[in-house]
């Protein structure tokens with residue numbers, strides 16, 4: 001009796017563990033593929049390994065070694081299995097750079113296991129490289145003070161009398177620039193040095 005009860009209990013546990021939340025392709029899978037895969041597997045004449053991962057059809061069609069995506073079967077889908085190889089393995093994907101994190105490979109796995117929904121019309125492109133962020137003027141103490149002074153005292157409303165205000169930030173090679181706008185406000189056109197930290 002006890003034993004039957006135990007078996008029922010573990011079966012229930014197993015079902016719970018397997019029922020992962022439904023993965024949302026656009027919110028969860030697309031960003032992973034666009035960031036980590038599309039630079040080499042995009043819609044170009046010669047994608048690496050002959051594989052384009054830009055559409056579901058192309059992912060299923062696969063590359064030189066056959067399909068990369070078998071909906072419902074993550075373990076047969078190189079799109080997933082190659083991402084969980086050890087980082088120094090010859091076939092690991094992506095082959096260089098940052099490897100996928102465990103939660104990202106799990107997302108791919110669950111998505112494929114759940115049937116690999118990929119809404120029609122979702123054509124993936126390489127994610128834009130992150131570029132140096134221009135520090136917003138207002139976040140830097142020195143310019144912030146100057147900014148306040150100028151904006152606070154600015155009574156000139158004639159655009160011709162206004163000059164761009166450029167200055168260096170004390171103690172750094174960075175300069176900044178503010179452009180006056182008729183009406184008494186200044187707009188900053190950005191911090192010049194990208195090395196500013």
Ligand code: HEC
Nearest residue numbers: 036037040048049051063064065066068078079093094095
């Ligand atoms: C820096 C470039 C690069 C990135 C980024 C990259 N791959 Fe690849 N991929 C390759 C190369 C090169 C091959 C061919 C390897 C070979 O034939 O030995 C390949 C082959 C593959 C294949 C086998 C294709 C076939 O049929 O031969 C799959 C599947 C694959 N990649 C999936 C991915 C996935 C999924 C990602 C993102 C997680 C990814 N790749 C990111 C370069 C890349």
